[in-house]
Amino acid sequence: MNVNLKGISEHMLQLGLGALAHANRHSGYSNMLNDSWSDLAVLQAAHSAEILIKARIAEEHPLLIFEQLPKAKQLTSDRVSIEDLFKNGKTIQWSDLPERLYLSTGIELPNVDVFKEFGKLRNGIQHFASVSDKPTSWETYNFVFKVIDPFIYDCWGLYAVDYDEDFDSQEHFPASLLRNEILFNVSPSIVSSSDYWDVDWQTLNEGYVEEMKQRIEDAKQLILE
Structure with missing residues (x-):
């Protein structure tokens, strides 16, 4: 593997788990000084899932998480670097993650329907307002433990319940x-x-x-x- 790309999957795994701990904290508790914790938990849980799925894909090869790669003439050296990817690359989108995961690893993302609906909820909260009839804290719980929890256990033997601040x-x-x-x-x-x-x-x-x-x-x- 290109030495410039080593360590990407490990970094993403740790970052994704950090976002998961943040999501669990904000969905499980409230704060009198900030009434947005439950909505923020949705954004953080979605962010966590996206990073963790990409981390597993990147274990196969880091370039598999990209839908657009730099052109050869755009490279700053004879081999693609992190800087090249940052400037001229584009990673795969949320909706394409389950298929890319399966094609690159053979792993089927658990409860894909929940994953897709949660993406819509994330977009609604991020751009408009909460669009769910159920409490957003419950929506985050449901997503984390139907999608992220079985996924990280199958991939790395990890438990979502262990990640909380x-x-x-x-x-x-x-x-x-x-x-x-x-x-x-x-x-x-x-x-x-x-x-x-x-x-x-x-x-x-x-x-x-x-x-x-x-x-x-x-x-x-x-x-x-």
């Missing part, structure tokens, strides 16, 4: 997901705090409770192995 996130964030009946992958790092999750299980859907309690037990078993 709250100091006590292992106690507070999973409980918020449970109260909203969001299915999520339970990581070994948070399951030790499950006894402290403030959740009234009896108020939740029976099928949801059964599934999540099984996931909690599975995570506990991973610790023992």
Whole structure:
């Protein structure tokens, strides 16, 4: 591989996870000084997904994330550089990400319909206003844990629930997901705090409770192995 392009996928992965932590923080909490947190979470979650998908594509080759590449006569040296790509390249658009991901890696993005609808929500919030009948914090939860969570687990063995900027996130964030009946992958790092999750299980859907309690037990078993 061109030495000028090494490290791109690793950088994108870390940046995407940082955006994910930001999105989880802003969707799971509120701020009296800024009432835009839930809307910002939508933008951050979409940004996270875009970067993470491109990170996985870039693992195959960094140039695969571009739909337009610099012309040879535009290069600043004999090999394409980051500067060349920045000045004269154009990366693939949101709507094309699932297909490019599949063609370059063979990976099918989970819940593509949710991905597409969330892109519309992101555009609406970014250019107009919130356009969802449901709370935008719930929309972000739904997107993160139906699309990003299974995607990063399949690609890198990572758990979306582990990325949150709250100091006590292992106690507070999973409980918020449970109260909203969001299915999520339970990581070994948070399951030790499950006894402290403030959740009234009896108020939740029976099928949801059964599934999540099984996931909690599975995570506990991973610790023992």
